[in-house]
Amino acid sequence: MKVLVLGAGQLARMMALASKPLNIDVKAYDVGSNRVVDPLSLSVDYGDLDQGIADADFITAEFEHISHDVLALCEQSGKLFPSSQAIKTGGDRRLEKTLLEQTHVTNAKHKVVANKADFDSAIASLSLPLIMKSALAGYDGKGQWRLKDKSEAEAIWQDIQLFIEGDTSGQPQAIVVEQMVPFDREVSMVGVRSKTGETLAYPLTENHHSKGVLSVSLALNEHQHLQAQATEAFDKIANALDYVGVLAIEFFQVGDSLLVNEIAPRVHNSGHWTQQGADTSQFENHIRAVCQLPLGSTELVRPSAMVNILGTDTVPNNIFEIPSVTMHWYGKGKRPGRKMGHINICGKDKAELTMRLSQLAKILPKDDFPDVSEYVKSL
Structure with a gap:
């Protein structure tokens, strides 16, 4: 094939x-x-x-x-596969929000802004602080603004207006204004759906971001009540889209509840750990679904983590002294902030994985991996 x-x-x-x-x-x-x-x-x-x-x-x-x-x-x-409509929905926050409302999947209060009147109305009807995201083309923290005080509103609108006027996507641009969620942590679910409607979900993954870009993902298969919530949301969204392939959903955890942040109609950075930590990687399962082959198991075979490599094309060779470390380079030219590769690391249980992550954090240069050590200390 x-x-x-x-x-x-x-x-x-x-x-x-x-x-x-x-x-x-x-x-x-x-x-x-x-x-x-x-x-x-x-x-x-x-x-x-x-x-x-x-x-x-x-x-x-x-x-x-x-x-x-x-x-x-x-x-x-x-x-x-998936369909063009599914891909468009993941690429347009307006369509995404409409889908979440239609499927009754909980997400942040929001308004769509296309002009100054919409902008003023959104500020008046939503509680500060607010986060504003471009409907099209925004990812990894780009195309986003935060409003904490109404005195900043006019300056932010001027910047947004320039952004909308300079858009080159070929589609009408807008901004989705969301009420910021006081979340406990960010998690994501990667799942897969076949053409016949079978769905399978990988364990919920805890995500740590640095300057708006994913830094570390951790898969432990804990918190089964949250796993059940995320799986229900995945099924609702994937079935509504008649989706085929791997789909990722990012959530905010607020107490014992999950709110959808956004969806991604593709294999996802927070699912890279599946290469070493799951029975079948997200990449193989996506290809299986697209090619209409039986889906592979999404079971966690061992606790796993992924560390992104951003903006550097070297890491110390002695990371390979740590058991269960696997390197994945992308073959890219180096530039600041660019995703150059990732490191997967596994352990037989949470304690062993945490110990190995701590060893890895001590070896990785602090300038290139500035907050990995602090995150590992919090586990």
Whole structure:
């Protein structure tokens, strides 16, 4: 079988690596060059998008901000999974919020803002502090503003107005204004749904962010009452979208309840631990679902964690002295803040995993991993 992935970044790369043992050939459509390439080397050119669609048995995506024209072409082929509507919903916070309301999945109070009148109305009707997120194209902390005092409102609106006017997405831009949630922690669930409607969920993952970017994910399979809530939300959302493939949902935990922060219609950074910690990785399960193969087990085989490598292309070699450390480089050129790779680390139980994470934090350079040590101390 042959799969075309829309996008040629690290997620396409990891899907390709997971597909090799299944004898499934994965190529990637580079949205920047408009060419189909080898997702591992990026140097082999297989033609344009039309050629890629013709050669593929199935088409999927590694990110949600894809041109609607490209999605329409792929949808017409009958090979695209998940659907273009599911991908668009994950890439547009307005559609996402509508979906959450329609499926009765709890999320933060919010208003959609397209102009100054909407902006003033949102501030008047919602309680401060507020977080404002671009409807399109915002991720990893980009396209976001925080309003803590009404005296800051005019300056923030001026910045938002410039952002909206400078948008190059080709779609009408807007801002979703949310009432900030006083959450206890951020967690996420990665799950998978087959074309026949079967759903499986991985254990809920605790996430730690640094400057708006995921830094560490921890999978322990604790808190079964929260796991049940997250699984119910996953099923509602995935079934409403008639979803096929891996879908990630980010939550805020507030006491014993979960509120959805956002969804991602793809394999997800917080699920990278599944490469070493689960029976079947999220990448293999996504390919299985898209290619209409039986889904693999999502069981946690051992407590696991993932540490993102941001903006650096080296780590000390002595991290490999720690048992159950696995390195995943993405083959990218270095630049500040860029996701360059990740480290997976496992243990037989929480105590062993925490000990190994502590060892890892002591070895990693503090300048490149500034708050990993503090997070591990909090476990």
